[in-house]
Amino acid sequence: MIKGQSRREKPITTSKSFSGKVGKDPTSFLENLVIDAEANGWDKTDLLEVIRGFLKDDAREWYIDNRHRLQHWDEITDQRHSFVPKFIARFKTKIQVEVWHQKWDALEHEEEEDISEYAICFKKIYKRVDPLKRIPIRTII
Numbered sequence: 001m002i003k004g005q006s007r008r009e010k011p012i013t014t015s016k017s018f019s020g021k022v023g024k025d026p027t028s029f030l031e032n033l034v035i036d037a038e039a040n041g042w043d044k045t046d047l048l049e050v051i052r053g054f055l056k057d058d059a060r061e062w063y064i065d066n067r068h069r070l071q072h073w074d075e076i077t078d079q080r081h082s083f084v085p086k087f088i089a090r091f092k093t094k095i096q097v098e099v100w101h102q103k104w105d106a107l108e109h110e111e112e113e114d115i116s117e118y119a120i121c122f123k124k125i126y127k128r129v130d131p132l133k134r135i136p137i138r139t140i141i
Contacts, residue, residue: 011040013036013040015029015036015037015054016054017055019057019058020057020091021058022095022096023096025096026091027092027128029054033047033051051063052067062090070083097128100128101129103125104126104129107121
């Protein structure tokens with residue numbers, strides 16, 4: 001039994017599934033899954049156990065083929081056997097990165113758009129285009 005579920009019978013929240021199809025963002029999927037896991041009281045060991053329930057199609061097939069190699073959720077000292085880096089390496093494709101860059105290049109504040117809505121969209125795309133924050137802020141602004 002999953003630790004978080006031993007404290008409660010039913011999860012507080014459930015994440016969306018991930019198919020691995022082009023256009024689906026593996027980074028956002030994992031970020032949302034971790035937030036939901038925290039709400040459910042799950043730790044990294046629990047995440048490694050429940051992840052299979054959130055994967056479908058290509059992502060599920062990838063998991064089935066690799067599950068025997070995955071011993072950790074995201075262990076810095078053992079990335080070779082960690083789910084997160086292997087998952088990102090497989091599903092963060094060049095095509096996906098190109099889509100994010102196209103969205104970045106096309107991003108403009110619309111007249112009827114609230115500035116806070118634009119800022120949210122800006123930050124979301126920026127996180128995908130430059131996850132290591134190598135572009136100086138002055139260059140962006």
